[in-house]
Each structure stands twice: as structure tokens, then as C-alpha cells.
Amino acid sequence: MSDSVIYKTQGQIAYLLLNSAPVNGLGQAVRQGLSDGFAQASQDNTIKAIVVGSNIGPFCGGADIAEFSAGTFADKPLLPQVFNQIDASSKPVIAAIDGLALGGGLELALACDYRVATNKAKLGLPEVHLGILPGAGGTQRLPRLAGIANALQMIVSGTPVSAQQAQQLGFVDLVVKEGEDVITAATNYAEQLLAQQAPALNCADMPVDRESLPSDYFAEFRKSIERKTRGFYAPERCIQAVEAACVLPLVDGLKKEGELFLECINTPQARAQQHLFFAERAAGKVPGVAKDTQARPVKKVAVIGSGTMGGGIVMNFLNAGFATTMLDLNAQALERGVGVIRKNYEITAKKGKLTGQQVEQRMGLLTTSTQYSDIQDADLVIEAVFEKMDVKKAVFKTLDECCKPGAILATNTSTLDVNEIAEATSRPQDVIGLHFFSPANVMRLLEVVRAEKTSPDVIKTVLGCAAKIKKLPVVVGVCFGFVGNRMLEPYGREALRLLLEGATPEQIDRVLTEFGFPMGFCSMIDLAGNDISYLTRQAHPEVTQGDPSYGALVDSLYELGHYGQKTGCGFYQYNGRDKSANPDVITLAEQAAFKHGITRREISDQEVLERCLYPLINEGALILEEGIAARASDCDLIYVNGYGFPAWRGGPMQYANEIGLTNVLNALNKYKEQLGEYGERWFKPAPLLQKLATDGKSFNAV
Incomplete structure (x- = not known):
């Protein structure tokens, strides 16, 4: 008997208690222990019922997905x-379900x-988030x-x-x-069942109720999720597996489920989604x-x-139960906020x-002030x-003067030098960047910007706070734009x-x-505002590296007051929710091209995709070389959760891994040569990308 499953008996009941910390993942040792223990209980004539539970708290968190990449998930049993x-x-x-029964854990149940189950237990089949489907009976037994x-x-x-649900x-x-x-409770329930001579139940004998559903139920369901699941592979296979449960005996349905599971697990989407799981x-x-x-204690927060x-950030903390003060020197602006x-x-x-009641509870945690003395x-x-x-x-100079010793001072800057901000205080060890993404009360990503002198306990504290406000924190270093906005720059x-x-x-x-992507670059910049792009570039002229054509079209739109959706005109014209082409854009582009000696030509879709994505990936490689990001998967988390990069592709660095770094390198070199002086300036491959591609490795090797 495996130590991963404890076998014991009490009277006429046998117990199989999963004993594999932290969440009883169903690795090979647990599978073997369950099989052996069940066989032992089945062959013991004194045993009349079997209880399956946990010896360590949570019932079961599901399959050990590390076995997928290791190739050991197929090890018997x-x-x-x-x-x-x-x-x-x-x-x-x-x-006997305590805590959670997820994925294979629910399939076991x-x-x-x-x-x-305990009243706080959570039960679910989240495999679709890993690019697969429940492959151990879930799609056949749950219906x-x-x-x-x-x-x-x-x-x-x-x-x-x-x-309860x-x-x-x-x-x-x-x-x-x-x-x-x-x-x-499970023991008492088992004894009641035995006293009532309740039968063992086999799902093979249970019918599936198809008659109560409309004949077009599955077709309509597919339509209802089409937009949300675009690009993902597993949702459609999940539907096919449940359809199989409706028309096939259990044994045949399980076979079909297994076939669909194997289809899913060998896809780029599954690799991408599992990459993001481990990246988190x-x-x-x-x-x-x-x-x-x-970590330092955090009970009171000020914004x-x-x-x-600011208001979005405040909502995050109110939602999590933090007493929060919102401060603004402008009383009218504060009231509006x-x-x-x-x-x-x-x-x-x-x-x-x-x-x-919940609305009032959250608002009750909020205080406001126009005086810095109120946040000391x-x-x-x-x-x-x-x-x-x-x-x-x-x-920050004012905060340094008024805040108590040990208070963490955070800036929400998206591009500015956090080291320089920290030096405005006498306590740079307490200063950190917390770059929330807009809308701050909705977006999950939080770039945690570690300055040169930021104390480790400050980082530990904000990571804990991020978890409490349900954000995904990714720690990055200081440079222009940090990771997300720096990678966005070559894309744009x-x-x-x-x-x-x-x-x-x-x-x-x-x-x-x-x-x-949920929207293209031109639509995105119209939504954010062309004025933001223009003003950011004016504040950071070093970004253009002396290229006179850099952002020339945005400059022209800015000068015309065409800021995007906020003015009703940008790269597109807007009438309420409707948008149409702005004919001025082509004229402005032609004028700018003539001014800067650029020959206009027909551009293929492939060139559009490669020239937008490959420099972005190349910038990620430079970021890794400089140590601004600790690992390539951190770049992927930021881009998927903050910039709309499709999760089913796993982020830009995982996408590069999937298509091969050699292909990215060759394309960069191609454009470097084809685009003349512009190519020489902007398409020089990062040394790290060049080395990894030459060695036949991926970004995962960094």
C-alpha cells in the first residue's frame, strides 16, 4: 500500500484516506494507493462499505498536471x-469531501x-482552463x-x-x-445506508434525461459561447463529450471521452494554457x-x-474589507470620485x-480627506x-513627512522611474511601484515594480495584499514602461x-x-486616446532613438484634435457605438510618408503580423537579458492579463517558443535587411534571442 493513501478499517467500514500534500494531487502513487486499497476493501468479506476521504484537509485538487509535461500521466494505473x-x-x-474537489478530485467523487461534503466545499471541473477536458469520467458521470x-x-x-449548489x-x-x-459524518451516513440496505450505485445503470431539452439545445449552446471561446480548442470537445453521454452507454461514452481528451492534450492551446497555469x-x-x-501588517490603506x-484602486481595497482613505486636495474632485x-x-x-447591504458595508469602509495629516x-x-x-x-516628499515609520509608499506610475521617485524620500527602502491596469477595479494584473532599494519585506507585503484584493502580481524591475508598456512600444x-x-x-x-487580440492597435489607441500616446512620447524623447518618422501619424492626428473616441474621431470616426473609416488617415499617412522619404506599397497580412509581434518578442528578450523580468513566463502573464494577448496562445514568449525562435530570428533579420536604415535601427535581434535560437532552445531555458 502506498504511503500516499492510508488504508484503515473500523467495524464494517474501510477508509481510503488520501495523504499527499498539499492538495492530494492524483499522481501515480495516489492512483496506485487508491487502486490497491479499493481492491483490499473489496476482497475483505467483513467490509460492507468504503469511505474515500482525506487525511490532510482538502479532499482532492485533481490530477497532477506536472505529469502532462513529464509524460508520466499515462503511467499505470x-x-x-x-x-x-x-x-x-x-x-x-x-x-467524504472537505475543502475542495476539483477536476480529477470531483471525478473521483x-x-x-x-x-x-462540508458546507464550505467547492466542487468543479476546471480542466477547460488547462486546454483539456475532464478525462476520467467527468463528462459522462456528471450529466x-x-x-x-x-x-x-x-x-x-x-x-x-x-x-449547497x-x-x-x-x-x-x-x-x-x-x-x-x-x-x-460520512461514517454515520454509511451506517445509515447499510441499515437501510441501500444499494451500490453504478453510473452505467443511470439514464441521461434528454427529453426535457429542446432538440436544438447543443446548437444554441454553441452559439451562446462562440465569442467567449473563440480560439480555444477544448470547449468544443467538452460539448462533444457531453453529447456522447446523451447517446452512448457509459462504457462507450468513456471511450469517446478518452479520445477527445487525447485530442486536446496534444494541442498548442493546451500547452499554452498549462504554461500560464505554471507561470502564475x-x-x-x-x-x-x-x-x-x-510581511508587514496592513490594516489601513490610503490612496x-x-x-x-484612484477610485478604481480604492474599490479593490474596499471589496477586500480594508479600511481605506481616499485623499484629494480638490474637495470637488473628491466628492465626484x-x-x-x-x-x-x-x-x-x-x-x-x-x-x-454589501454596498453600504463597502462604502462604510471608505473615508475621505483633503489633508495629508489624516493618513498618518x-x-x-x-x-x-x-x-x-x-x-x-x-x-512623495509630503508622504515622507507625514506617514508613520514603516508605512509602505507606492506609486501607480506606468512609465516613470521609481528609483527617482523613491529618492524624493528619506526612506527609499519603503517605496515600491504598484502599476494597476485600467479599469483598476476590473483588470487582474498588477505590475509590482521593485526599485533598487525596495526592502524584501515590502515586496512580500504587497504580494500578500495583491492576493487579498484578488490581483495577479508580477514583480518587475525599473526601466521605461517596465515590462508591459515597454513591450507595447515596439508593437505600436x-x-x-x-x-x-x-x-x-x-x-x-x-x-x-x-x-x-480583442481589438487591434488602432482601435486600442483610439480607446485610450491618441493624446496619451503623444504626450507620453513627448515626455520620453529617448524612446524614438532619433527616428523622425516615429509616431508621425499620431502627431498629425493630435495636432488636428483627433484624440480618438473621446473626440469622436481618431484612426476611425465614431458615432455613438458605431465606427467607420476616417478618410483623413490615409491622406495624413501619405503626407507623412512623402515627408520622411517612405515608399508606399501593398503590405501583406503576414508582414503586418510579423512586424507587430516579432519586435515585441525581441523586446521581451532584451528585458530578460537586463533582468527587468525574472523569467519569460512573467512577460507572458503581463501580456495576457494586461494587454489582451490571447490566453490560448500563452503569451508572446510562449508563442515564440511554439513557432520556434529560429523563425522569429530569421524574420527579424529579413526585415532588418529589407527595410534599409529603418530596419538597421529597429530590427536588430536581441543577443539572448540569437543565442537561444542558435542553440535550439526556447525562452523556458532562461
């Missing part, structure tokens, strides 16, 4: 075989005959227990449900009260910050600035996502004022240059959205 063994039991099997519609929604969305859906039999031991785990491991570093960004926060909450309440007891202060160095330095530079060379905004946006 296979998970579906173990679960089929349990499902076919002649003795009642009761799952579904293979049991009865399920008992039989919870109904087709409920099962399909759970499987395709990957969203877990509570124990699972009971209502029919796949949990008993929810135990808070504080009651689930193993004891890795992002929490920060070089130079020891695991045992003690300087009541505009769109509070009104926007309340309005946002009331809109959420109208959608049924908050109760009125704050543990964390976040500045979100105008993006100008002298303004920010003045704020090439899109704008291609417009001068002969491409149109419509072509560029179409190519990029067909690749998987």
Missing part, C-alpha cells in the same frame, strides 16, 4: 481505470456511490447525476459550485454543518525574497487621487452581484496622481510605421483580431 474500478463496486462507496444542462455549463465554463443539482447527497467532521505559480517566487520573509484610477465609486457599486447591485496612521499609501515626475516627487511603433508604408487601420486591426 490510469486514472479512468481506477475510477471505473470504484464505480463498479458491489459495496457502497461514500466520498462522482465515481463513488454517495457524496457527503447522469446533475442533468445535461447543469453538467454542460459546469464543464465548459470550468466554474466550481458550492456544496451541488446538493441542489443532485450530485451531493448530504451537506454537513460547519464544524462537523466530514469523515465522522512561478510568479510568486521572487529572487532575493526569502520564503520566511515576514492619493480620486480620479478614475466618491460618487463614481457609489454609482459603480449600485450598478453591480442592480445586476444582482451585490446586495444593498496608514500602513500602505498608493499614489495615483497625474503622470508627471515633478508632481509625483512632490507627493510598427503598427504606426506600417500605416505610413501602405497598410490601413482596418487591415492592421483585422490581422491582430484574427490572431486573437
Whole structure:
């Protein structure tokens, strides 16, 4: 018997207790332990019922997906075989679910005959987020227990449900009260079943209710998720697997599920989604910050600035239960900011996502002030004022004077030098960048900018705060634009240059959205505002490296007052939600091309894609060389969660790995040669990219 599963008996009940920290992942040792323990209990004539539970807390977090990349997930015994063994039991099997039953963990519970769960348990099949489908019976057993519609929604969305919801859906039999031991409750339930001579249940004998669904149910379901799942491979295979459950006996449905699972696991989408899963785990491991570093206590938060960004940041902390002060020297602006926060909450309440009581609870945590003296007891202060160095330095000088010793002073700058901001204080060790993305109360990404003198315990503290406000923190170093905006610069530079060379905004946006971005560059810059792009470049002239054509078209639009959606005209013309081509753009592009000696020509879609994406990837390689990002996967997390890079491609660096670094290198060298002086300036391959490609390696080797 494997140590990963503890086998014991008590009277006529045998217990199989998973014992593999931290979440009882279903690796080979656990699979073997379950199979051996079940066989032992089945052959023991004194045993009349079997309880499957956990010896370490959580029931089961699912398959060990590290086995997918290692190729050991197929090591025997296979998970579906173990679960089929349990499902076919002649003795009642009761799952005792505490904490979570996710993925293979829920499939294990579904293979049991009865399920008992604590009232705080979460149950779900999130495999679709890893680019695969439940491959150990979930797509066949859940429709039989919870109904087709409920099962399909759970499987395709990957969203877990509570124990109470699972009971209502029919796949949990008993929810135990808070504080009651689930193993004891399962034991009592097993004894009741034996006293009632309750039978062992086999899913093979359970019918699937197809008659209550419309004949076009699956077709309509596909239409309903089409936009959200565009580009992903697994959702359609999930649907096909559930369709199989509707028409095939269990044994044949399980076979079909296995075939579809193998189809999914060998796709670029699965590799990309699993890459991002492991990237999130890795992002929490920060070089130079020891695991045992003690975080500072954070109970009170202050945010300087009541505009769109400041208000959004405030909402994050109110949502997480932090007492928060919003400070603005302008009383009228402060009042407007509070009104926007309340309005946002009331809109959420109208959608049924908050109760009125919750709205008032959150607003009750908010205090406002126009005086810096009112935030002297704050543990964390976040500045979100105008993006100008002298303004920010003045704020930090004041914070240094008024805030208590040990308070963390954070700037929300998106491009400015955090080291320079920190030097405006007498405590640079307490200063850090927290770059929230707009809208700050919605976007998940948080770039944590580590300055030269930032203390490790400050980093540890803000990572903990980020988790509490449900953000994905990625630690980066100091440079212009950090990681996200620095990589955005060559992406936008090439899109704008291609417009001068002969491409149109419509072509560029179409190519990029067909690749998987939610919107193309021209639409994105119209949404953000051409004035922002212009003013940022004016503040950082070094970015252009003396190229007179750099951003020339944006400059022309700016001079005409065509800032994008906010003025009704930019790269496109806007009439409410409708947009159409702006004929002035082509004229302006032709004029700029003539002025800068650029020959206009027909541009292929392939060139648009390569010239937008490959310099972005090349910039990522430079960032890695300089140590601004600790690992390539950090760049991917930032680009997927902050800039709309398609998750099913895994981020720009993973995309480069997938298509081969040699192909990226060859294309950069091609454009370097073809584009003359411009190519020599902007398409020089990063030394790291060149070395990895030459050695036949990927960015994962860094």
C-alpha cells in the first residue's frame, strides 16, 4: 500500500484516506494507493462499505498536471481505470469531501456511490482552463447525476459550485454543518445506508434525461459561447463529450471521452494554457525574497487621487474589507470620485452581484480627506496622481513627512522611474511601484515594480495584499514602461510605421483580431486616446532613438484634435457605438510618408503580423537579458492579463517558443535587411534571442 493513501478499517467500514500534500494531487502513487486499497476493501468479506476521504484537509485538487509535461500521466494505473474500478463496486462507496474537489478530485467523487461534503466545499471541473477536458469520467458521470444542462455549463465554463449548489443539482447527497467532521459524518451516513440496505450505485445503470431539452439545445449552446471561446480548442470537445453521454452507454461514452481528451492534450492551446497555469505559480517566487520573509501588517490603506484610477484602486481595497482613505486636495474632485465609486457599486447591485447591504458595508469602509495629516496612521499609501515626475516627487516628499515609520509608499506610475521617485524620500527602502491596469477595479494584473532599494519585506507585503484584493502580481524591475508598456512600444511603433508604408487601420486591426487580440492597435489607441500616446512620447524623447518618422501619424492626428473616441474621431470616426473609416488617415499617412522619404506599397497580412509581434518578442528578450523580468513566463502573464494577448496562445514568449525562435530570428533579420536604415535601427535581434535560437532552445531555458 502506498504511503500516499492510508488504508484503515473500523467495524464494517474501510477508509481510503488520501495523504499527499498539499492538495492530494492524483499522481501515480495516489492512483496506485487508491487502486490497491479499493481492491483490499473489496476482497475483505467483513467490509460492507468504503469511505474515500482525506487525511490532510482538502479532499482532492485533481490530477497532477506536472505529469502532462513529464509524460508520466499515462503511467499505470490510469486514472479512468481506477475510477471505473470504484464505480463498479458491489459495496457502497461514500466520498467524504472537505475543502475542495476539483477536476480529477470531483471525478473521483462522482465515481463513488454517495457524496457527503462540508458546507464550505467547492466542487468543479476546471480542466477547460488547462486546454483539456475532464478525462476520467467527468463528462459522462456528471450529466447522469446533475442533468445535461447543469453538467454542460459546469464543464465548459470550468466554474466550481458550492456544496449547497451541488446538493441542489443532485450530485451531493448530504451537506454537513460547519464544524462537523466530514469523515465522522460520512461514517454515520454509511451506517445509515447499510441499515437501510441501500444499494451500490453504478453510473452505467443511470439514464441521461434528454427529453426535457429542446432538440436544438447543443446548437444554441454553441452559439451562446462562440465569442467567449473563440480560439480555444477544448470547449468544443467538452460539448462533444457531453453529447456522447446523451447517446452512448457509459462504457462507450468513456471511450469517446478518452479520445477527445487525447485530442486536446496534444494541442498548442493546451500547452499554452498549462504554461500560464505554471507561470502564475512561478510568479510568486521572487529572487532575493526569502520564503520566511515576514510581511508587514496592513490594516489601513490610503490612496492619493480620486480620479478614475484612484477610485478604481480604492474599490479593490474596499471589496477586500480594508479600511481605506481616499485623499484629494480638490474637495470637488473628491466628492465626484466618491460618487463614481457609489454609482459603480449600485450598478453591480442592480445586476444582482451585490446586495444593498454589501454596498453600504463597502462604502462604510471608505473615508475621505483633503489633508495629508489624516493618513498618518496608514500602513500602505498608493499614489495615483497625474503622470508627471515633478508632481509625483512632490507627493512623495509630503508622504515622507507625514506617514508613520514603516508605512509602505507606492506609486501607480506606468512609465516613470521609481528609483527617482523613491529618492524624493528619506526612506527609499519603503517605496515600491504598484502599476494597476485600467479599469483598476476590473483588470487582474498588477505590475509590482521593485526599485533598487525596495526592502524584501515590502515586496512580500504587497504580494500578500495583491492576493487579498484578488490581483495577479508580477514583480518587475525599473526601466521605461517596465515590462508591459515597454513591450507595447515596439508593437505600436510598427503598427504606426506600417500605416505610413501602405497598410490601413482596418487591415492592421483585422490581422491582430484574427490572431486573437480583442481589438487591434488602432482601435486600442483610439480607446485610450491618441493624446496619451503623444504626450507620453513627448515626455520620453529617448524612446524614438532619433527616428523622425516615429509616431508621425499620431502627431498629425493630435495636432488636428483627433484624440480618438473621446473626440469622436481618431484612426476611425465614431458615432455613438458605431465606427467607420476616417478618410483623413490615409491622406495624413501619405503626407507623412512623402515627408520622411517612405515608399508606399501593398503590405501583406503576414508582414503586418510579423512586424507587430516579432519586435515585441525581441523586446521581451532584451528585458530578460537586463533582468527587468525574472523569467519569460512573467512577460507572458503581463501580456495576457494586461494587454489582451490571447490566453490560448500563452503569451508572446510562449508563442515564440511554439513557432520556434529560429523563425522569429530569421524574420527579424529579413526585415532588418529589407527595410534599409529603418530596419538597421529597429530590427536588430536581441543577443539572448540569437543565442537561444542558435542553440535550439526556447525562452523556458532562461
